[in-house]
Amino acid sequence: MDVQEKKKQRYERIEEQIGGLLEKSDDVIARMATVIAILHHKMDGFFWTGFYILRGRKLVVGPYQGPVACQELEYGKGVCWASVLQEKTVVVENVHDFPGHIACDARSKSEIVVPLRNRDGDIIAVLDVDSSRYGNFDEIDATGLEKIVGMILP
Ligand code: SME
Secondary structure, eight states, X not given: OOHHHHHHHHHHHHHHHHHHHGGGOXXXXXXXXHHHHHHHHXXXXXXXXXXXXXXXXXXXXXXXXXXXXXXXXXXXXXXXXXXXXXXXXXXESOGGGSTTOOOSSTTOOEEEXXXXXXXXXXXXXXXXXXXXXXXXXXXXXXXXXXXXXXXXXX
């Protein structure tokens, strides 16, 4: 089995596990924290895994695992804001090539950001994953993480 197929299968197993665990609480923060813990420890190369929550014109850090991160992200700057403003998942193969990238930790090399929407379709937070490897994220991660983010709201 090739590496991509393995990654796909890992996302499928994780989705199942998360589905079971999320039955235990309707609290969004508890659900976010659970998803972060599973992703961070089960996926290869996830160096920083967390949510940034949209509060007006601020993105404020939520549940996360990994090194200490920026608590607030300046409006309009960086990958997380790009995802919010473009209203889509953003994959960055090399963060050094992304204009305005916010480096909370110099070891981060690639990144994926997936928006979380409420029932009206408005973005309320983003899932942000950084890797210490270049080009760690692809379409398989985008699809897998979008599915998982879609499970957060009870
Ligand atoms: N790199 C992000 C900031 C958050 S840290 O990666 C944890 C960005 O450019 O938005």
